[in-house]
Amino acid sequence: MKKYTDTGKQDxxxxxxxxxxxxxxxxxxxxxxxxxxxxxxxxxxxxxxNPERFFQIGIAEANMMGIAAGMTIGGKIPFTGTFANFxxxxxxxxxxxxxxxxxxxVKICASHAGLTLGEDGATHQILEDIGLMKMLPGMVVINPCxxxxxxxxxxxxxxxxxxxxxxxxxxxxxxxxPENGKFEIGKGIMLNEGTDVTLVATGxxxxxxxxAAEALEADGISAEVINIHTIKPLDEAIILKSxxxxxxxVSCEEHNHLGGLGESISRVLVKNSPVPQExxxxxxxxxxxxxxxxxxQKYGLDxxxxxxxxxxxxxxx
Amino acid sequence: xxxxxQLESFVTQVRRDILRMVHKxxxxxxxxxxxxxxxxxxxxxxxxxxxxxxEMDGIxxxxxxxxxxxxxxxxxxxxxxxxYFPIEELNTFRLIDSRLQGHPTTHEGLxxxxxxxxxxxxxxxxxxxxxxxxxxxxxxHLVYSLHGDGELQEGQNWEAIxxxxxxxxxxxxATIDVNxxxxxxxxxxxxxxxxLKEKFASFGWxxxxxxxxxxIGAISNGVNEAKSRTGKGKPICILLYTEMGNGVDFMMHTHxxxxxxxxxxxxxxxxxxxxxxxxxx
Numbered sequence: 001m002k003k004y005t006d007t008g009k010q011d012x013x014x015x016x017x018x019x020x021x022x023x024x025x026x027x028x029x030x031x032x033x034x035x036x037x038x039x040x041x042x043x044x045x046x047x048x049x050n051p052e053r054f055f056q057i058g059i060a061e062a063n064m065m066g067i068a069a070g071m072t073i074g075g076k077i078p079f080t081g082t083f084a085n086f087x088x089x090x091x092x093x094x095x096x097x098x099x100x101x102x103x104x105x106v107k108i109c110a111s112h113a114g115l116t117l118g119e120d121g122a123t124h125q126i127l128e129d130i131g132l133m134k135m136l137p138g139m140v141v142i143n144p145c146x147x148x149x150x151x152x153x154x155x156x157x158x159x160x161x162x163x164x165x166x167x168x169x170x171x172x173x174x175x176x177x178p179e180n181g182k183f184e185i186g187k188g189i190m191l192n193e194g195t196d197v198t199l200v201a202t203g204x205x206x207x208x209x210x211x212a213a214e215a216l217e218a219d220g221i222s223a224e225v226i227n228i229h230t231i232k233p234l235d236e237a238i239i240l241k242s243x244x245x246x247x248x249x250v251s252c253e254e255h256n257h258l259g260g261l262g263e264s265i266s267r268v269l270v271k272n273s274p275v276p277q278e279x280x281x282x283x284x285x286x287x288x289x290x291x292x293x294x295x296x297q298k299y300g301l302d303x304x305x306x307x308x309x310x311x312x313x314x315x316x317x
Numbered sequence: 318x319x320x321x322x323q324l325e326s327f328v329t330q331v332r333r334d335i336l337r338m339v340h341k342x343x344x345x346x347x348x349x350x351x352x353x354x355x356x357x358x359x360x361x362x363x364x365x366x367x368x369x370x371x372e373m374d375g376i377x378x379x380x381x382x383x384x385x386x387x388x389x390x391x392x393x394x395x396x397x398x399x400x401y402f403p404i405e406e407l408n409t410f411r412l413i414d415s416r417l418q419g420h421p422t423t424h425e426g427l428x429x430x431x432x433x434x435x436x437x438x439x440x441x442x443x444x445x446x447x448x449x450x451x452x453x454x455x456x457x458h459l460v461y462s463l464h465g466d467g468e469l470q471e472g473q474n475w476e477a478i479x480x481x482x483x484x485x486x487x488x489x490x491a492t493i494d495v496n497x498x499x500x501x502x503x504x505x506x507x508x509x510x511x512x513l514k515e516k517f518a519s520f521g522w523x524x525x526x527x528x529x530x531x532x533i534g535a536i537s538n539g540v541n542e543a544k545s546r547t548g549k550g551k552p553i554c555i556l557l558y559t560e561m562g563n564g565v566d567f568m569m570h571t572h573x574x575x576x577x578x579x580x581x582x583x584x585x586x587x588x589x590x591x592x593x594x595x596x597x598x
Contacts, residue, residue, distance in 0.1 A: 055484075058476075058480065060479070062442070062473040063445075063473060064442075065442070066439050066440075066443045066477065067445050067446035067477075069443050070382075070442065070443035070447040071446040071449055071450045072446075072450075073431050073432075074374060074447060074451055074454050074456070075450070075454070078446075093436055094439055094442075096436075097434070097435070097439060098439050098443055101424055102422070102424070103424060
């Protein structure tokens with residue numbers, strides 16, 4: 001089992017903030033918009049360094065999406081910042097018509113995604129956003145796993161021409177991917193080679209999958225671990241290559257099993273290489289208040305749940 | 318710059334285009350299109366500083382956004398007759414494989430269109446974004462937009478209206494087509510909006526009214542006056558009082574032609590009221 005070291009827990013939203021700061025220094029076309037959540041989105045440094053390129057929209061997310069779309073017409077690269085819930089469900093038609101259908105180069109940057117938002121509860125814990133966004137034609141959907149990868153993804157999407165949904169979160173989590181690593185949109189990352197079961201994880205669940213793989217190894221099970229940071233376009237090749245070897249797969253995500261990464265993978269598997277699959281995801285439910293760790297345990301999204309799913313899918317081979 | 322007789326000819330021909338387009342496919346929105354024919358014609362022919370050809374970025378030229386996208390027939394006709402694409406293409410309105418979709422879109426690459434519209438209430442935010450980009454680019458050109466009065470029932474507009482004045486978006490002129498009608502009846506009956514003039518003014522906009530919104534001279538004077546008020550810290554709103562279906566007697570003074578095409582006889586009657594001027598497509 002390949003070893004990964006947590007270099008110190010950090011929140012992925014701070015990775016976004018760090019990436020945005022760097023873009024402020026390197027790309028004069030990058031502008032940032034926020035709907036009254038500067039601190040939560042870690043935009044302070046960008047704003048301090050580029051006050052003329054920051055737009056405080058107020059609590060008006062629909063207007064923010066439209067303004068972002070309009071700014072692309074003058075050649076700007078707008079990064080919008082608010083919580084995932086207010087970045088997607090609240091403004092779905094604005095994104096659909098003014099950004100996706102209009103082919104606008106807007107980067108929709110969404111923090112506090114999923115259950116790990118914690119105590120604020122279900123009103124703010126969106127578990128449907130990946131599904132909503134991946135259904136929009138032309139929309140790229142990215143859910144990086146840690147601080148370093150979120151920073152790299154933030155920088156990478158500025159170079160990509162087209163609408164992007166970048167999803168990240170609130171809690172401090174293990175930071176284990178390389179500092180200043182290259183981020184390739186649509187390219188999965190092989191974290192650990194194994195032979196018995198494939199664990200495909202995205203976002204916060206990548207680290208959980210690595211912990212699970214270590215525990216499975218102790219039980220004599222060799223788990224392959226793949227980090228799928230880009231849900232759309234999905235790196236089908238890395239998944240198909242893996243299941244040829246392992247013959248079964250567990251998808252892991254902080255999202256509803258309806259509409260998430262797991263379903264995207266299922267589609268690829270049934271079309272190309274049908275193998276048993278288990279889903280570590282929420283089960284068509286809303287969340288609730290609690291600490292992130294409590295919620296991940298209660299809703300079956302932690303490393304223990306991944307181990308259980310891996311053992312279950314192995315029996316179905 | 319076109320003279321008034323030239324503009325009158327242009328407007329008459331655009332009316333013919335609108336009528337023939339919606340008749341051919343038996344769908345589309347002639348009423349609002351006819352009501353805004355003079356305004357959009359004057360804007361494109363005499364007011365806006367436009368560069369030849371079409372670049373999406375629109376740098377160093379004035380921009381126009383149509384928020385009430387259902388009046389696409391008038392938009393398409395004016396765009397074609399202003400040189401953005403061949404007028405023959407008006408033949409393809411709402412047909413399969415056409416760039417002239419039922420509602421305007423950038424998705425098929427039609428020159429002159431910079432945003433998709435049709436789902437109402439989104440155009441003002443987009444126009445504000447384009448105006449902000451112009452300021453960042455030190456581009457002194459203006460941004461224009463057109464909205465239906467009924468469209469103002471969409472809440473996003475009021476987010477945008479609040480923002481534009483709070484942030485001094487003063488390189489922007491939004492025009493509201495006040496025809497007092499929407500699909501289900503008069504705007505007063507469907508959802509009374511009170512005084513739009515007072516609403517915009519209380520939100521901090523500089524408001525002008527063009528009482529004769531189908532009169533070429535009144536439109537020119539009003540929009541030029543609006544232009545003269547830009548750059549003074551406030552966004553500008555023009556309340557353009559129009560008659561839906563203008564130029565076709567049986568389509569006026571009713572909301573019946575909001576989204577209905579004329580039949581063969583009605584088309585013949587309507588065209589006879591608007592004889593060919595610049596040549597049919």
